[in-house]
Amino acid sequence: MERIPILRMGEFLLVTIQVDMHDQLALTLQEDLTTMIQKKNAKGVLIDISALEIVDSFIGRMIADISAMSRLLDARTVLVGMQPAVAITLVELGLSLSGVRTALNVERGMRLLRMDWDSWEGVDGRHRG
Amino acid sequence: MERIPILRMGEFLLVTIQVDMHDQLALTLQEDLTTMIQKKNAKGVLIDISALEIVDSFIGRMIADISAMSRLLDARTVLVGMQPAVAITLVELGLSLSGVRTALNVERGMRLLRMDWDSWEGVDGRHRG
Numbered sequence: 001m002e003r004i005p006i007l008r009m010g011e012f013l014l015v016t017i018q019v020d021m022h023d024q025l026a027l028t029l030q031e032d033l034t035t036m037i038q039k040k041n042a043k044g045v046l047i048d049i050s051a052l053e054i055v056d057s058f059i060g061r062m063i064a065d066i067s068a069m070s071r072l073l074d075a076r077t078v079l080v081g082m083q084p085a086v087a088i089t090l091v092e093l094g095l096s097l098s099g100v101r102t103a104l105n106v107e108r109g110m111r112l113l114r115m116d117w118d119s120w121e122g123v124d125g126r127h128r129g
Numbered sequence: 130m131e132r133i134p135i136l137r138m139g140e141f142l143l144v145t146i147q148v149d150m151h152d153q154l155a156l157t158l159q160e161d162l163t164t165m166i167q168k169k170n171a172k173g174v175l176i177d178i179s180a181l182e183i184v185d186s187f188i189g190r191m192i193a194d195i196s197a198m199s200r201l202l203d204a205r206t207v208l209v210g211m212q213p214a215v216a217i218t219l220v221e222l223g224l225s226l227s228g229v230r231t232a233l234n235v236e237r238g239m240r241l242l243r244m245d246w247d248s249w250e251g252v253d254g255r256h257r258g
Contacts, residue, residue, distance in 0.1 A: 005145060005180040005210070007235045009138070014235075016134060016145045051134040081134070106136045106143075 003028045006036050012044040012113055013037065013075075014106065017059075018051040026062045033066060037073045044113035045070050046106055050081030060095040067100045076116055078102065080109040133158050135165050141173040141242055142166065142204075143235065146188075147180040155191045162195060166202045173242035174199050175235055179210030189224040196229045205245055207231065209238040 004025065007014040013036055015029070036042065047063060049055065067077040079102045090097065103109035133154065136143040142165060144158070165171065176192060178184065196206040208231045219226065232238035 003180070005147065005177065007143075007145065007177060007179070007210075009235055009239070014136075014143075016136065016147070018134065018145070018147045048134065048136060050136070051132070081136075106138055110138070 003032060006032055008036070008040055008042070009110070011042060011117070012046060012110060013040070013042045014046045014048065016048040016051070021059050021062060026058075030062075030066060030069060034069055034073060037070060037075045042075050043117050044075055044110075045077045046109045046113070047077065047079050048081045048106055049079065049086070050083065050105075052086060053083060055082075055086045055090060055095075057093060057095060060090065060093075060097060064097060064100055076101070076113055078109040078112055080104065080106050131157070132161060135161055137165070137169055137171070138239070140171060140246070141175060141239060142169070142171045143175045143177065145177040145180070150188050150191060155187075159191075159195060159198060163198055163202060166199060166204045171204050172246050173204055173239075174206045175238045175242070176206065176208050177210045177235055178208065178215070179212065179234075181215060182212060184211075184215045184219060184224075186222060186224060189219065189222075189226060193226060193229055205230070205242055207238040207241055209233070209235050 004015060004017060004019070013033065015033065019025070033045065037045065045066070047066065052059070063079060070077045077100065079097070079100050082102060101112065103112050133144060133146060133148070142162065144162065162174065166174070174195070176195065181188070192208060199206045206229065208226070208229050211231060230241065232241050
């Protein structure tokens, strides 16, 4: 397993993390993802972690980094599928992933990205409540 | 890693295979998938193997089995993301995965499922060419 696959779904990209991350794999993922955002003109990234039973500070930081990088490339990131136990651990560890948006599952994440995108597309001087 | 996550995307399910399969993991996947097809009333299953560099007869049979099981539960299966080298090996091994439909990537696979579903929805005695 050398790289984590990135699936394109319309204007969004989906990354499913199923394996233990290590430095090189995380770096490769960041490279692949940023390249793909640019090449495919992707508007959003969904990171699915439903397979992860543990999210440590390394993965937490990687997710925050990916989110920040995507934002610089004008793509929004949504983290989906977090298991309840992971949410508990993250808060206990003091890793609240601030700045990273989350959704219950891929479907809701995609809806969130779509709403977001529509609202950006629709913005032309009007104030939106 | 005890189970492969199954993501719901509208009326379809997406399975991304990233890790080496073994007996128990394959059985768990089949159980999880068939349960989810029934519970979520899924109309189609996308199996993404873009991360696999090798598909042996075990995985080939597992995919064929999943496809057959899904069909019995009234869901269609499309295998997506096959690497060119995998296609070569499969044919050389005599595993042509007959009965399993394929598409280049998730997007096209989803379009295929949607077309398929629409055509089924639209069938009411009319002959479709």
